[in-house]
Amino acid sequence: MPKRYMCIWLPLLATDSIEKIRPELRSRPLVLSAPQNGRTVVTAANRRARAEGIVPGKVLADAKTILPELEALPDDPPSTAKLLESLAEWCLRFSPVAAVDVPDGIILDISGCAHLWGGERPYLDHIVGRFAKGGYGARVAIADTVGAAWALAHFGTQDAIAESGQESLVLEDLPPAALRLDPAVLARMEKLGFRRIGQFIQMPKSMLRRRFGDALLLRLGQAHGTEPEALEPVVPELPYQERLPCLEPIRTATGIEIALQTLLENLCSRLSKEGRGMRSGILKGYRVDGNIQQIHIGTSRASHNPEHLFGLFALKIPTIEPALGIELFVLEAPLVEEAPKPQEVLWETKGGRTQVAELLDTIAGKVGMDVIHRYLPQQHHWPERSIRATASLDEVPDTEWPVDKLRPLHLLSLPEPISVMVVLPDYPPMLFTHKGRTYKLAKAEGPERIEQEWWITDGRPRDYYRVEDEKGGRYWLFRSGHYGEGEPEWFLHGFFA
Amino acid sequence: MILLSLVTNIYFFEDMEGIKKEIIESLREKIMIMEGFKSGMMEMERPDFGLQEMAHAFPRGVFPTGAVHEFTSPTAACATASNGFISGLLSGLIKHGMFCLWVSTKRSLFPLALKTYGIEPHQVIFVDVKRDKDVLWVMEQGLKCDALAAVVAELGEVSFAESQRLQLAVEKSHVTGFLHRRRPRRQQALACVARWRIRPVASRVPEGMPGVGHPTWEVELEKIRNGKPGKWYIEWRRGEFTFLPAAQGIPAALKREHYA
Numbered sequence: 001m002p003k004r005y006m007c008i009w010l011p012l013l014a015t016d017s018i019e020k021i022r023p024e025l026r027s028r029p030l031v032l033s034a035p036q037n038g039r040t041v042v043t044a045a046n047r048r049a050r051a052e053g054i055v056p057g058k059v060l061a062d063a064k065t066i067l068p069e070l071e072a073l074p075d076d077p078p079s080t081a082k083l084l085e086s087l088a089e090w091c092l093r094f095s096p097v098a099a100v101d102v103p104d105g106i107i108l109d110i111s112g113c114a115h116l117w118g119g120e121r122p123y124l125d126h127i128v129g130r131f132a133k134g135g136y137g138a139r140v141a142i143a144d145t146v147g148a149a150w151a152l153a154h155f156g157t158q159d160a161i162a163e164s165g166q167e168s169l170v171l172e173d174l175p176p177a178a179l180r181l182d183p184a185v186l187a188r189m190e191k192l193g194f195r196r197i198g199q200f201i202q203m204p205k206s207m208l209r210r211r212f213g214d215a216l217l218l219r220l221g222q223a224h225g226t227e228p229e230a231l232e233p234v235v236p237e238l239p240y241q242e243r244l245p246c247l248e249p250i251r252t253a254t255g256i257e258i259a260l261q262t263l264l265e266n267l268c269s270r271l272s273k274e275g276r277g278m279r280s281g282i283l284k285g286y287r288v289d290g291n292i293q294q295i296h297i298g299t300s301r302a303s304h305n306p307e308h309l310f311g312l313f314a315l316k317i318p319t320i321e322p323a324l325g326i327e328l329f330v331l332e333a334p335l336v337e338e339a340p341k342p343q344e345v346l347w348e349t350k351g352g353r354t355q356v357a358e359l360l361d362t363i364a365g366k367v368g369m370d371v372i373h374r375y376l377p378q379q380h381h382w383p384e385r386s387i388r389a390t391a392s393l394d395e396v397p398d399t400e401w402p403v404d405k406l407r408p409l410h411l412l413s414l415p416e417p418i419s420v421m422v423v424l425p426d427y428p429p430m431l432f433t434h435k436g437r438t439y440k441l442a443k444a445e446g447p448e449r450i451e452q453e454w455w456i457t458d459g460r461p462r463d464y465y466r467v468e469d470e471k472g473g474r475y476w477l478f479r480s481g482h483y484g485e486g487e488p489e490w491f492l493h494g495f496f497a
Numbered sequence: 498m499i500l501l502s503l504v505t506n507i508y509f510f511e512d513m514e515g516i517k518k519e520i521i522e523s524l525r526e527k528i529m530i531m532e533g534f535k536s537g538m539m540e541m542e543r544p545d546f547g548l549q550e551m552a553h554a555f556p557r558g559v560f561p562t563g564a565v566h567e568f569t570s571p572t573a574a575c576a577t578a579s580n581g582f583i584s585g586l587l588s589g590l591i592k593h594g595m596f597c598l599w600v601s602t603k604r605s606l607f608p609l610a611l612k613t614y615g616i617e618p619h620q621v622i623f624v625d626v627k628r629d630k631d632v633l634w635v636m637e638q639g640l641k642c643d644a645l646a647a648v649v650a651e652l653g654e655v656s657f658a659e660s661q662r663l664q665l666a667v668e669k670s671h672v673t674g675f676l677h678r679r680r681p682r683r684q685q686a687l688a689c690v691a692r693w694r695i696r697p698v699a700s701r702v703p704e705g706m707p708g709v710g711h712p713t714w715e716v717e718l719e720k721i722r723n724g725k726p727g728k729w730y731i732e733w734r735r736g737e738f739t740f741l742p743a744a745q746g747i748p749a750a751l752k753r754e755h756y757a
Contacts (some may be wrong), residue, residue, distance in 0.1 A: 355644035356596050356622075362638055363624060367631050373623040375608040387608055387618075397619055401612040409584070409614075410577045411607035442699065445708035468709045472698040473574030494607065495573055497581025497697070497712040497733070 002164050003225075004120075006108040007149035008091070008127065009139045013104045014080045015046035018073065020135045029067055032075040033060045043075045047137075077103070087136075088234045094127055099231040105153070107146055107231055114142075120161050128159060143167060146231065147223030151178035167224055172198030179219040185212050240278070240333035242267045249288050249325020253317055256285070256326070260313055263331035264306040277302025277339030283313060285326035293320045298369055301357045301393060302337040308358045312365045357393055377401050381450050383411060383493070405448065406466065408476040408494030415491035418477065425483040428465045432477060434492050439475070443468040447479075466496065529556065529723065546589040550740045551716075556723035562590070563671030564690035565640075565663050569678045576651075576679045578697040578714045580606060581614065583649055583675050585733055588615030590673055591646040598639040600624045600632050601651035615736045620646075633659050640666035640674050649675045653682070660687035692720040698730065701741070713741070 010016070019026045029049035031042045040060040049070065054063045064070050081102070088106045091098040097109035110123070117123035124140050131138040141152030143162040151171060152160040155178040162170045171178070174197050176189045189212070194200050200208065201220070208216055221227030242263045250256060260283060271277055279302055285293040295316040303309060320326075360372055375387040376397045386402070420429035428444035446465035452458060460481035468474045474496035480489045544562060552558040568583065570576040591597050597620060599606065604625050608618035624635050632652040639648035640663060655678065667674055676689060694717040700710030712733040718726045730741040 352644045355642055359598075359638060359642045359645070360622065363635050367624070367626050367635065371624050371626050373625060374619060374621075375623070376619055377609070383607075383609075390619075393622075401609065401618055403612050406613065407607060407610040408577075409581055409607060409610045410573070410605040411610075412605055443702065443707075443709045466709050468700060470699070471574070472696070472700070472713065473572075474577075474697060474700070474709060474712070475574075495577035495605075496709075497577050497584075497714075 002144060003109070003111045004114070004142060004144060004164075005146045005149045006095070006110045006124070006127075006140060006142045007101070007146070007153040008106040008108070008131070009150075009153040010084075010087075010104050010106075010131070010136050011139065012044070012046060012137050013084065014044040014075065016136045017080065017083050019046065025071060028071055029054065029069065030071045030073070031060070031063060033072050034075040034077075042072075080104075085234060089236045092234070092236065094123075097231060097233045099233050101150070105150070107149070109231060109233075110142065124159055124161065143170070145223055145225040146229045147179070147219060148225075150180060151223060154178060168201065171223055172196065172201065176200075179216070179223060181212075181216060181219060185216060188212065240267060240271070240336050242331045244329040244331075246327055246329070249322075249327050250285075250329075251322045251325045253320075256317055256320060256322070256329075257310075257314070259326075259329045260317070260331070261306070261310060263329060264309055264313075267331055267333060268304045268306045268309070271304035271333070271336070271339070275339060276336050277304040278309060278333040279335040279337050280333065281309065281313070282332045282334065284330045284332070285320060285322070286328040286330070287322070287326050288324045291323070293322070293326065295319060297365055298361075299357070300360045300364065300372070300391075302339040303358070303361070304339055305354075305358075308361065311358075312361055315362070315365045353393060360393070380453060382453055382456075383407065383450070385453070385456075406496070409497045410495040411476075412493055415478070415493040418490050418492045420477070420490045426463075428467060429477065429490070432467075432475075432490065432492070439469040439473070441467045442470050464493070544589040544592075546586055547737045551718075551727070551729060554718055554721060554725045554727045556721070560586075561690050561722075562673045563667055565660065565667055565674040565676055565688075567660075567676045567678065567687055567689040567692045569681060569684070569692070569694055571680060574697050575695065576677070578712070579677055579693070579695040580651075581712050581733060582693070582695045582714055582716060582731075583677065584611055584614035584616060585738055586675070587647055587649070588736075591616060591620055594620065595644070595646040597621050597646045598624060598635070598648045599651075600626065600635045600639065600648065602627060602629060602632055602653070604651065606651075614733065629653050629655065633663070636674065636676075637662055637666050640672050641670055643670040643672060645672055647673045647675065649677065651677045651679055653679060655681075655687065657685060657687055660689055664688045690722050691718060691724070693717065694719055701732070711739075 014032050015030055018030065027048070029052055030046040031049050031054060032044040033040045034043050042054060042056050042058045042060055042063055044056055045054050049067070052067050054067060054070070060072055064072070084100055084102070084104065084106070088098045088100045091106055091108055095108040095110045095113045099107045101107050114120040114123040117126050120142055124142060128138055128140050139153050139158065141149050141156055141160045141162070143149040143152055144164055144167055148162055148167040148171060151174050152162060155174045156170065160170070176194055176197060177186055179197065205217055218227055222229045244259050244263050246259070250259060263283070278299060280296065280298045283295050287293060295313060297309070297312040297316070299312070364372060373389050374393070376390050376395065377399055378386055378388045379399060380386050416434065418432045418434045420432040422429050426447070428446060429441060431438055431440045444465055444467040447463035449461055449463050451461045462478040462480055464476060464478045466474065467477055475492060476494035476496060478491055478493055480491060482488070546560050548560055555561060568579045570579045587597055599621050601623070604623060608621065608623070611618040611621060626632055626635060629652045632650050633655065636648050636650040639645055655676065660676070663674060663676070676687070696715045698713050698715050700713045702708055702710045714731050715728065716731050717728045720726060730743055732739045732741055
């Protein structure tokens with residue numbers, strides 16, 4: 001059976017994807033630009049911009065001179081590449097083998113696929129129609145080889161189909177650029193007056209090789225099908241999911257536990273082979289009466305340890321209502337991450353992080369994920385901003401914890417207002433009253449002025465005083481604002497040990 | 498079985514007073530081991546808390562680790578002082594990047610300040626729950642995990658039965674637990690190895706100098722199993738406990754010249 005290939009070229013992929021998100025740009029000229037050799041160059045242009053003569057490669061400033069209303073956005077090649085990858089995966093519905101042709105094409109191996117759509121013409125029309133519906137302008141061609149299909153899609157007539165064995169005939173009229181050659185080779189051909197492939201296709205191979213190198217012969221051979229060309233098909237990621245249908249509906253907790261254990265062992269053996277671990281898991285039980293019972297778990301670090309995961313699920317098994325029975329169990333891992341490879345140890349040391357992580361998972365499973373906090377220093381003077389919470393157990397501080405300023409061991413999350421008695425402005429208070437109790441102060445030190453960080457918020461500075469009352473209690477008080485700017489307010493913010 | 502063999506031993510060497518004494522000693526030893534005070538602990542493993550002057554109060558002269566200590570604080574200032582003392586003890590327990598669990602309801606502890614007490618604050622995992630029951634559950638789970646250096650729990654009420662569960666958990670894992678009761682409504686006996694009461698006292702500053710001194714506490718060991726209760730005045734200075742002579746720790750009269 002002869003091989004057939006389809007090349008889908010999406011010439012406006014980058015701008016089309018932006019127009020999909022912002023439809024109002026469709027009626028306006030839009031270009032994407034990126035800095036190149038010290039100037040900003042247009043890298044992609046939509047239909048309206050092309051109609052005005054703005055093509056990729058133009059300097060953005062020039063293009064704006066031609067068309068002042070031009071909308072220019074920065075180009076983002078990685079996200080376009082990602083989009084192309086996902087489009088290639090989507091194309092798997094048309095053929096089992098799809099490959100990405102960077103930067104803006106997709107190659108399908110369609111051998112034996114077209115008859116399912118009633119022939120190559122309806123097949124091609126269907127695909128073009130589906131792309132157009134999705135908002136992408138596509139040029140599609142079908143040929144016996146990848147090279148010929150590529151050439152036809154990029155340089156042939158709209159939606160060309162080359163009959164089997166007719167490659168050399170259709171290629172003859174196309175320019176040499178259709179052979180996917182280096183710009184240097186193309187420039188040399190241009191200089192020698194080769195405008196069509198037909199002009200040199202009959203030349204002796206030795207002469208072509210001497211003049212233009214091996215690459216030309218390889219590309220010619222690939223277009224004619226005499227040289228092999230391998231595709232690198234996209235492989236969609238299989239979802240991390242395990243199913244367990246039951247012969248008899250399961251109604252007991254023991255039955256659910258056995259099902260869960262089987263599912264976990266299968267899923268965990270796959271995860272551990274791939275060096276990955278589960279961050280969250282869902283166990284679904286499909287009941288005989290059509291209801292779906294499900295339980296969720298989350299882990300603080302990727303885990304593929306079945307016993308540990310079972311322990312987390314086991315806490316929630318009592319919430320499953322089997323009613324008349326569960327006939328199908330599905331275990332899914334919606335969030336999967338690279339799992340740290342366990343290091344072989346000669347002897348077990350104390351302080352194993354895995355053990356701690358598993359303990360935290362157990363706590364999170366029972367009490368809730370949001371109750372666990374770990375803090376890292378942040379380089380801010382404002383006390384409330386000097387620490388930040390982290391969710392990871394492995395993250396270490398990137399700066400040292402500050403020790404230069406004394407901070408209270410207990411800090412109230414909201415400073416509580418107090419009334420004070422002060423001898424003179426800018427002196428520490430002699431006594432303060434908090435919640436109806438008066439504290440007579442014996443010792444004090446300060447003030448330590450902490451200004452608001454103007455790049456974050458505006459507001460009044462705080463003057464902090466460390467004070468000690470007669471009984472030995474030590475407090476952190478502050479005055480908000482300066483004297484002379486209205487009545488200053490005093491607050492109790494913390495306790496020193 | 499052991500007792501029986503020892504009793505037979507006593508029968509045989511009835512007349513030898515020295516051996517009798519020895520036997521009683523070894524029996525005491527066995528009871529201590531049963532109660533969780535290990536004698537086999539290597540000198541190397543023993544954490545150094547800098548509490549040498551307090552040593553005579555502890556069983557065998559060693560601060561009991563792998564047990565649950567109880568702290569009670571009636572006021573916010575006392576609670577802060579207790580947490581300061583606990584933090585000082587923790588710094589001796591946390592080593593080699595081990596984690597410590599700090600479970601509490603209504604936590605106001607400021608992690609940044611732990612650095613003053615010789616603890617890397619990122620080695621402490623805080624669990625903030627709403628109910629005392631959850632605190633106890635988390636603490637029990639934590640005490641069962643021997644990868645932790647210590648577990649601190651701040652809560653209000655705890656019953657004797659609940660404290661027994663904690664004691665059972667530490668007997669297996671030898672993790673040290675600190676049960677800090679803030680403003681408890683009832684005072685009852687718990688199955689803890691020791692009961693402490695920490696009160697802040699006026700700090701010392703050199704005569705005629707302004708400012709506030711180092712954290713200073715009156716540390717009262719109200720109850721300790723196989724030990725002698727006592728009372729000390731301790732200052733936390735330059736990352737270690739410093740014992741003060743009792744007279745100096747007692748709050749001095751107000752002195753106006755101490756004002757800044």
